[in-house]
Amino acid sequence: MTFLEKYKDEIADILSRYPVMRSALIPLLYVAQRDQGYVTESAMQEIAHLLRLTPPQVYETITFYTMFNLKPVGKFHIQVCKSLMCALVGSDTVIEWINVKLGIASGESTADGLFSLSVVECLAACGTGPMMQINEDYYEQLTEGKLDRILADLRSTGTSPLKSGPFMWPEPTPAERAREA
Amino acid sequence: MPKHELILLKNMMQPGYTGSLTDYEKTGGYQALRNTLGKIAPADVTTIVRKSGLRGRGGAGFPTGVKWGFLPKDYQGPRYLCCNADESEPGTFKDRQLMERDPHQVLEGIVLACYAIGSETAYIYIRGEMVLGSKILEQAIGEARVAGYIGKNILGTGINVDVWVHRGAGAYICGEETALLESLEGKRGLPRIKPPFPATHGLYNKPTVVNNVETLANLPHIITRGPEWFAAIGSPPKSTGTRVFCVSGHVKRPGNYEVPMGMTVRELVYEYAGGMRSDKPMKAFIPGGASAPFLTPAHLDVKLDFEHVAAAGSMLGSGGVTVMEEGTSMVWAALRLMEFFYHESCGKCSPCREGSSWLVQTMRRIFAKRGRMEDLETLLDLCKNIAGRTVCAFGDAEVAPIQSTLKHWRHEYVELINQAEAANLIRPEPVGRH
Secondary structure, three states: OHHHHOOHHHHHHHHHHOOHHHHHHHHHHHHHHHHHHHHHHHHHHHHHHHHHOHHHHHHHHHOOOOOOOOOOOOOOEEEEEOOOOOOOOHHHHHHHHHHHOOOOOOOOOOOOOOOEEEEEEOOOOOHHOOOOOEEEEEOOOOOHHHHHHHHHHHHOOOOOOOOOOOOOOOOOOOOHHHHHO | OOOOOOOOOHHHHHOOOOOOHHHHHHOOOOHHHHHHHOOOOHHHHHHHHHHHEEEOOOOOOOEHHHHHHOOOOOHHHHHHHEEEEEEOOOOOOHHHHHHOOHHHHHHHHHHHHHHHHOOOOOEEEEOOOHHHHHHHHHHHHHHHHHHHOOOOOHHOOOOOEEEEEOOOOOOHHHHHHHHHHEEEHHOOOOOOOOOOOOOOOOOOHEEEEEEEEHHHHHHHHHHHHHHHHHOOOOEEEEOOOEEEEEEEEOOOEEEEEEEEOEEEHHHHHHOOOHHHHOOEEEEEOOOOOOOOOOEEEOOOOEEOHHHHHHOOOOOOOOEEEEEEEOOOHHHHHHHHHHHHHHHHHHOHHHHHHHHHHHHHHHHHHOOOOOOOHHHHHHHHHHHOOOOOOOHHHOHHHOOOOOHHHHHHHHHHHHHHHHHHHHOOOOOOOOOOOO
């Protein structure tokens, strides 16, 4: 089954949101990436055909954005923020821990294909650094113990309860809550 | 802790508040919408917002009502509202909290803005990494659609507003409004040459308004409580209302604090954020995100409003306040930010594309103690030739960390270079982009 057939309904829903078809390009690339873990050339060609774009128009767009993978990555893609605000509170140390614990540098994957590491720029969690994103989830206020637990959780269950929920920091104290109630 | 009234963060401070439609309605949510649609003329809504003095919370601080007023009055075709939820300025993490904890407050603001400008379609352009935020918004939109606050014939008034979440895909520049529009059109996020402005030629070349999340979240409150109430908060007449300041770096209690504009940095850092995290005193702070020039403890009594921060030689920007303690190398800090800007330069304008590469290489050389004294002149010369010579404000932003650290801490650069010269470590650097 082709990519377009497999996600027919979802694609139709996406297309219905925009008066100009090309706007659906990035959302469709996300669907393709979810399917394979990266965007395949055949998916790009199908999307180009659907949106009546040339393949280079799709390619020039996809290569502008850092969140699209053009080749396979590990099952868990770890992205650690290294921008100034996180660096002030120890993101370089977090990167070193991961380097040692998983034996991979930025841009590499573990031999079992489980983990990939990328060192990235700001992810908008500056008050709760050091932080990292793994696939779709944020993990904040990292310590070595927390990192160990997250990696162990991911290995054993594929997810971790330490991921961030709806964001609020600082958590208000009971007294502060009472004052606003 | 708050000694003043919270506006935007008030709901989420309530015990057990989940951000659901029921919770939001219980706090008086969507009353502004009920009292406005079909009851106040759209042009009057714009007047109310203009009177409130509300200015954009994304960074540039342009008056919101004035921006809306630029839309052509007699244009018959579609118009668009884009909610800028790209939140990519390092040091800023407030929109994430507003969207994830109280999404309906943002949605109500979006529908009110659409009503005022006559738009039937709004896109929330949210940064791609915030997957949770986009899911929460999608769910909230679903709830609001069922309740009749979004969609066709809202509350039986005959007014239609559709709201869609559109995820970005990891590009700082897409927070710039015209780059955002290009990206939303499915293209590379390259800023457009202005004029024409989005007000006349925006999304799909149609009249468009781009407003930040926090800006829009203020609207229900301004409508309900009146422009005079809002205009009396903060530092009137030019900086009205509160700001959600994002405090990060070497403080005890980093996080989001909503305070009236005009509060001093000292109060925000030492009373709200708990002061410095250790015995080390403050060495430097950035008042408004990575694009804002560094300031020193001598500026602690500067009021956090648009005018006073600008007068101190920096900018209020996105409200991201980053604090650095004594012992932090300012050359290192500027280099970190320069690496960010080098990575994020979109490549459209030569001064920025080539200049950011040159700047980052020169900074790396100095920090690695391989610098030469003439590098300092090179840095300043490059900065001068980038700022103001690019299509968007990125050029001005990327030179801010270097120019300001060179202004206040030039001796740190000189010291590193002296060490290089003493150790005879000056080596020719490989040239070229890396």
